[in-house]
Amino acid sequence: MNGLLKNNFYGVAGNMKVLFTAIIIVGSIFEVIGDAAMVSIFAFIPAPIMALLAISCLRKESASKWGKYKITLPVKRKDIVKSQYVSHAIAGAIGVLVVAVFMGIAVIIHGNVYFYYGFRDAITLILSGGILTFFIGAIAYPLYYLWGDDKTEIIMVLAVLGAIAIILGFSLLINIVAGEGGVSDAKYYLSLLVIIVIAAVAYLGSFALSVSIFEKVEW
Template structure:
């Protein structure tokens, strides 16, 4: 498993490093503007940027012929799929650490940046990243790596769209619920935690689906 993950890193190492630097730069720019809307993007962008190279791996493996060669090794297909998902999660956590690091530095320099709301933005960013993985991996296994760019674009749009749709639905639920029931609840935390849990479940379901697709795939 370690070898599979290292192979993925070596395949897209330059992209990982480029996205790493770009993520820090953009997050810093967004934070130092102290614009509330851009502060939200500062929590989203690094996470989304860092998982993007993980989704490029399948295309690189197809071009190099690795996706066929790996099947000749004493490995199960489940190991290959698991390595892709683990690599995705590793890059997602790197993106999350970038966000936390930049927010901490901005708090030291500007103050009133690392507020409670920032934690909810980070949770939402992780949730959107889970949606990307939920859509991208099964579809790429099914349709082929040749369409990976289109699938990645669709995944990003779907992830952001699902977030805004979930936010709208949550607001509609609040409108129709008695205020006495909701009294004392932290609605931002409730929504972010719920969105994160739901997308995590979808990500796990995605792994099961992707595994079945990959096992049946002919190369």
């Protein structure tokens, strides 16, 4: 398992350096400008981008024939799939951490001009990208093991669109339930907990589905 995780890391290490540098440059520009809308947009970028990078690693494995070779190793196919899901979660967590750091710096530099509703706005900006990341993974990996690596780009697009649709649909549902009175803090934190649980369940269910599909694949 550790070897598989290291391989996943080495597979994205080169691109991750470039991406991380770009994120820092863009984030720094937003920090200096201090515009609330730009900072809010930036908060949704790092985690999903890092996660998509983890997914794109599968295409690179196929090109190098590593994908076919590793199933001949003394490891279970379940562990191969698990390593990809763990790598995806780690990539998303790094993205969330980056957002948290940049948001903290933005507040230190410009003051608390970004959180109209206080702490809950900060939580929303920090966690939203992470939640989106889990839905992207939940959609992408079963499709990858079902359709194959030659459709990786299409799968990533579908995963992003599907994840955004889920988030928007859930947000719309919350606003409908809340009515004209708005979303109170209690309702907000409850809805946040619900969407986190849904994302976690979807991710775990996706893992089980991917394992089931992958174990039936013939090479």
